[in-house]
Amino acid sequence: MTALVAPLTRLMQIRFGPSAEVHAMTRLSGGASQETWGFNLHVSGQSPRALILRRAPFESSAKGEAIGLVKEAQIIAAAAQIGTPVPEIIHVCLPEDGLGDAFIMAHVAGQTIARKILRDEEFSLARRRLAFQCGESLAKIHQVGLFHLPQDLPVSHGLDQLDRYEAIFRGFDMHRPVFELALAWLREHAPAPLPTTLVHGDFRNGNLMVNAKGLAAVLDWELAHQGDPREDLGWICVNSWRFGIRDKRVGGFGSLEELLAGYQTAGGQPFEPSDITWFQALGSFKWGIMCLIMYQAFATKADPSIERAMIGRRASEAEIDLLNLIEGRPHA
Amino acid sequence: MHEAPSSEELLGSVIGFLNQVAAPQLSGQAAFHARVAANALALIEREMAHKPAADARAQALYAALLADLTSPLEALNQQICAQIRDGCLSYKDPALLAALREVTLAQLAIDQPTYSGLLP
Numbered sequence: 001m002t003a004l005v006a007p008l009t010r011l012m013q014i015r016f017g018p019s020a021e022v023h024a025m026t027r028l029s030g031g032a033s034q035e036t037w038g039f040n041l042h043v044s045g046q047s048p049r050a051l052i053l054r055r056a057p058f059e060s061s062a063k064g065e066a067i068g069l070v071k072e073a074q075i076i077a078a079a080a081q082i083g084t085p086v087p088e089i090i091h092v093c094l095p096e097d098g099l100g101d102a103f104i105m106a107h108v109a110g111q112t113i114a115r116k117i118l119r120d121e122e123f124s125l126a127r128r129r130l131a132f133q134c135g136e137s138l139a140k141i142h143q144v145g146l147f148h149l150p151q152d153l154p155v156s157h158g159l160d161q162l163d164r165y166e167a168i169f170r171g172f173d174m175h176r177p178v179f180e181l182a183l184a185w186l187r188e189h190a191p192a193p194l195p196t197t198l199v200h201g202d203f204r205n206g207n208l209m210v211n212a213k214g215l216a217a218v219l220d221w222e223l224a225h226q227g228d229p230r231e232d233l234g235w236i237c238v239n240s241w242r243f244g245i246r247d248k249r250v251g252g253f254g255s256l257e258e259l260l261a262g263y264q265t266a267g268g269q270p271f272e273p274s275d276i277t278w279f280q281a282l283g284s285f286k287w288g289i290m291c292l293i294m295y296q297a298f299a300t301k302a303d304p305s306i307e308r309a310m311i312g313r314r315a316s317e318a319e320i321d322l323l324n325l326i327e328g329r330p331h332a
Numbered sequence: 333m334h335e336a337p338s339s340e341e342l343l344g345s346v347i348g349f350l351n352q353v354a355a356p357q358l359s360g361q362a363a364f365h366a367r368v369a370a371n372a373l374a375l376i377e378r379e380m381a382h383k384p385a386a387d388a389r390a391q392a393l394y395a396a397l398l399a400d401l402t403s404p405l406e407a408l409n410q411q412i413c414a415q416i417r418d419g420c421l422s423y424k425d426p427a428l429l430a431a432l433r434e435v436t437l438a439q440l441a442i443d444q445p446t447y448s449g450l451l452p
Contacts, residue, residue: 307368326423
């Protein structure tokens with residue numbers, strides 16, 4: 001942390017004048033490929049301002065499918081222009097800033113922990129609106145002009161992702177009949193792709209900042225790509241993000257009908273719930289394989305934590321969700 | 333040989349220590365990992381109790397689907413995977429769906445017994 005305070009203070013003084021000071025710097029979250037830090041900016045004559053530093057650790061380049069922080073900031077700025085609720089981007093770091101691949105954004109007050117959003121009294125009004133608001137936000141994200149995006153932003157549609165995750169699964173040499181069944185079902189039912197749009201790529205509980213009035217900001221754009229807009233609508237329906245409230249298909253807080261109504265109201269194309277089911281099943285399949293990928297990080301000793309090991313046992317939750325979807329069961 | 337305390341008693345005791353003594357005295361990531369460690373031991377406890385019956389049932393279900401009463405479970409499991417992959421077994425087959433559902437529910441009862449997908 002101390003290694004970051006000096007360059008961050010220097011940067012804040014360049015941006016906000018020589019009286020700028022960095023206070024209460026705290027690590028909010030972090031993994032192998034990125035870290036999120038909160039801090040307070042003090043400038044004489046102004047009230048303190050809560051800001052967020054998002055950066056990649058010095059020793060790592062962008063890993064996996066993450067697009068890197070500079071592109072992430074560029075996409076957030078493009079989404080903001082069209083009215084998506086996102087944190088204001090304050091500064092995109094340059095090499096001379098000494099903070100590595102990083103950007104600084106405004107802190108948005110609220111809650112991201114699903115169990116609180118889904119159960120605490122203070123979010124009871126928010127819960128009633130959230131699915132509609134998520135639909136509105138997704139419609140805006142999907143209307144961002146592709147010319148505003150980084151030119152090399154990855155393109156991946158539903159079947160590209162099915163191919164990619166199948167290849168990863170085959171590489172593990174694990175024999176799981178439900179994943180085989182899901183692959184067969186997904187291949188047979190694949191819808192024709194829609195024209196390419198910006199896709200958030202990880203629009204779900206945990207990445208949505210929610211306050212008492214509802215959706216305050218869409219966070220964590222590191223998996224953004226160009227693809228099929230139905231991918232985002234299906235991903236937030238995956239049962240794993242409902243945290244036990246299974247009859248509310250959208251994130252455990254709302255119905256798919258509400259999500260699609262919000263989507264259409266904000267200019268999105270009219271979809272039927274049945275248009276989304278395939279992408280939800282793709283999402284459950286991807287989540288199941290992700291659990292196995294995280295277990296592999298443990299098995300290969302890349303990350304020896306008990307948490308990485310245990311997440312491998314969550315692959316079976318994706319299996320029951322896939323069976324429920326394939327059989328068309330209620331609340332699947 | 334003696335079994336006092338039994339494996340089950342020892343596991344239960346370590347789970348209690350992790351949840352009630354260690355985790356409350358730790359903070360941040362260490363407290364989180366202590367609780368995950370207790371969950372891992374609880375999973376092992378469930379697996380010791382349920383896996384023999386679950387494996388026997390899976391073997392019977394797969395043996396019936398494949399009309400193969402001699403192969404061991406792992407070989408049957410690989411055969412089921414291969415037959416789904418080459419189309420000999422289909423998601424349209426109610427017997428296959430029923431067998432996979434039963435096997436998956438038994439696995440979830442070990443892995444994650446409170447998961448909402450378990451409900452009918």
